[in-house]
Amino acid sequence: MKLLSFSKKNFLIFIFTIFHILISKNIAQAEIIELRNEEKTFGDWKVYCEIDDMMSSAHCKIASRFYDNSSVISLQPTNHFANEFFIIIPKIKIDTFAKIRVDKNDLILSQNASQKEFGLVPISAQQKNTLYSQMKNGEYLFLRFNVNNSEKEITVKLNLKDFIKALEYYSS
Numbered sequence: 001m002k003l004l005s006f007s008k009k010n011f012l013i014f015i016f017t018i019f020h021i022l023i024s025k026n027i028a029q030a031e032i033i034e035l036r037n038e039e040k041t042f043g044d045w046k047v048y049c050e051i052d053d054m055m056s057s058a059h060c061k062i063a064s065r066f067y068d069n070s071s072v073i074s075l076q077p078t079n080h081f082a083n084e085f086f087i088i089i090p091k092i093k094i095d096t097f098a099k100i101r102v103d104k105n106d107l108i109l110s111q112n113a114s115q116k117e118f119g120l121v122p123i124s125a126q127q128k129n130t131l132y133s134q135m136k137n138g139e140y141l142f143l144r145f146n147v148n149n150s151e152k153e154i155t156v157k158l159n160l161k162d163f164i165k166a167l168e169y170y171s172s
Contacts, residue, residue, distance in 0.1 A: 043162030
């Protein structure tokens with residue numbers, strides 16, 4: 001009788017061990033995911049997206065670097081568009097303004113740059129909307145501004161054909 005119970009005990013231990021090995025190899029492992037960052041280049045312009053797979057959503061912006069690779073124009077076309085359009089020129093001379101023009105349209109003059117804005121070029125919501133509208137149909141965007149430690153104005157020319165391609169990608 002003892003022999004039989006010993007055999008049953010060993011048999012059950014053997015079955016349990018095999019069962020445990022098989023189960024542990026087939027356990028589904030949860031995948032930890034984070035937000036994905038994607039970047040797509042269109043000439044002077046890039047589309048930067050932060051993608052949330054769980055929510056099936058993406059938060060994107062269109063941007064271009066210029067002057068000394070530290071200045072940027074960035075926009076995110078949304079319902080609250082004026083809050084999502086920035087021109088930042090860290091080296092802009094304080095108490096000077098930027099001149100902005102798309103092709104042969106009227107010149108847009110920013111307000112004077114101030115120390116507290118850290119290079120953010122102050123333009124009104126109306127100017128942002130006008131500028132965006134012109135950019136969607138233009139060929140070139142021009143920016144002219146003064147920088148610290150120089151009397152010479154800097155003029156930048158950005159290709160808007162590339163911007164339009166980036167905007168089409170953004171919209172899709």
